Amino acid sequence: MSKTKEQLAKALVETGYVADEGLATALLLTEMLNRPLLLEGEAGVGKTEVAKALAKLEGADLIRLQCYEGLDRSDAIYEWNYQRQLLAIKAREGSDDDAETVEEAVFSEKYLLERPLLAAIRQITPPVLLIDEVDRADEEFEAFLLEILSDYQVSIPELGTVEATSIPRVILTSNGTRELSDALRRRCLYHYVDYPSADREARILLSRVPGLDTALALQIAELMGKLRKEDLTKVPGVAETIDWAAALVGLGAKNLPESRELVYDTLVCVLKTREDQARVTQEVTDRLLGKVA
């Protein structure tokens, strides 16, 4: 079944993710061209959420691989269960089995520990594979990844090559802490996730925060847009906006300019460093509120 991008965008909204048009196209292409999608953008713009929403939409499993420095084959692809293998060898010591039988038994599926990447290509229904913050992993790891993402197979020396039973939808995210290799970039489709426009952010809030009315959502979104333009050390992301909106709703705010004190007090949801809190004083808040009203 083939969808148009409008249908896809609409279906995404139903799962709680408000995608812009470019992202909907990119997601459509991952399926059409069987390529992974690389999402880049500032922290907190909802890159990871894309994968979650996609999994929900397709009714597929989400397999997540969180990358970190030093991540290697045994943590990402597969590992032998050494403890069980040792036990099995010990247990057979008294028996008459010859070495070859033992070896065959010990290096069988039973003793193989699947890690996310191997698990992803061995599912019967194609899952969504999220490789989160790929820029945190080392360059060597990027090379493995390239092999898996282009051929969708894993070679295990003792077992042979494991072919993909189904090809997962792959989404990679990166915060840009390290430059990714051109080879990986070329392999992937690319989408830059920016902070949402006020309009889109308001729609995100409405779909995520129960009990929020449209006027307030728009005000919050606009205020966030202004706040992001201030000189902040850590620019707040969409997750922060959602927290903040929930806080405001919980505390019974109806109209932002009328509840200045409340707005100022709840900024702790949004500003996460000491410098930023010192910088956004009551006066600054008032000035920003003045623009929103």
Added chain:
Amino acid sequence: MTAAPIDTRDDIGTALRLRLTGFVHSLRDSGFKVGLAETNDALALLCSPLSKRSHSLKSAFRALFCGRLSDWKKFDELFDAYWSGKGVKTGIKVSGTSSKKSMKTIRELMDAQGTRQDTIAGDVERQPGEEDEETGDKPSGRREGASIAETLGSVDFRHLHDPEAVAKAHELAERLARSMRVRLTRRDRQKRKGPRLDLRRTIRHSISHGGTPIELIRKGPRERQLRLVVLLDASGSMNNYTAVFTRFVHGILDNFREAEAFLFHTRLVHVSSALSERDAARALDRMGLMAQGIGGGTKIGEALADFNRWHAARVIHSRTCVMILSDGYDTGAPDALADEMARLRRRCKRIVWLNPLIGWEGYEPTAGGMQAALPHVDLFAPAHNLDSLAALEPYLARL
């Protein structure tokens, strides 16, 4: 769900194919990394329903062809320029020549150095007893063979006039950077011992004990590689050194796996991407284009503020050494510089300040900026000749 199979490629006329390859070529000219597989996929897209409207085709092509944020930003312009003839195509080419001829480029500086043209350098230049020194220190550049490295090693870069000697010094600077990397990584790999048991290797070693794992092999967290962030002062007062330092930095970038380079004078420019070009001459050309206006005044404080604000979070981690190559002559306020240095100090592991003036006889760091910055600097070292650059290596290896 699977997409409708696309095998109607033959339906596409030759004219459209040619247009598409033309587009791919123009993307490549603009620095996009686009391969054959991408062109093929683009062809498939042209056959799909997405191509019915130019808007949806644009966003589809954008997802396919872009690989990084810079591509993403210029794609719309390129797409419109090519497919609807709007805008000027040539304006976007990366490999062009500088439009502002009055600005100095790094290449010009390099050439100028050989023939000793003190132009803008005069503003803060002071060279005590230069004439006498010159005769004494003059590199016997004509001497051939291995000894040339030795003689060049101790010669102040500003006393290199002979183009041959200059070229040699540049090459040595780059080679030096190269050798640093090799030694640093080797040291790193041998240090893997730690709390976790490495079962794979333990089993391997148990073979000699009849399968009983007596000898336990351990593994620990891998050491993070040292990352070098170089901030290179390219102001007028550094004229004599900019060229050779640029080569040194190019060597570092080419060889350290994790390195970033910034160039500053009155503003800060991120030049890593330009310097990642393998060929030194081309790299310098590209960098020269990015860093228009070098050879002017210096605002170290402002440049550092810029760095802290926009780049530090991205390029600095706990094992980062920041290397500042500057003479410390600053036209900005010393207080601002001190503040920014303090901020930088909190983020990174070490700050190394290389000052070519230290090599001068009787130099004292009295300049206001230098005074303000010194308390935050871990290593304040000379960098006026190749020997002083080489002396850095043991320090970096210990980090």
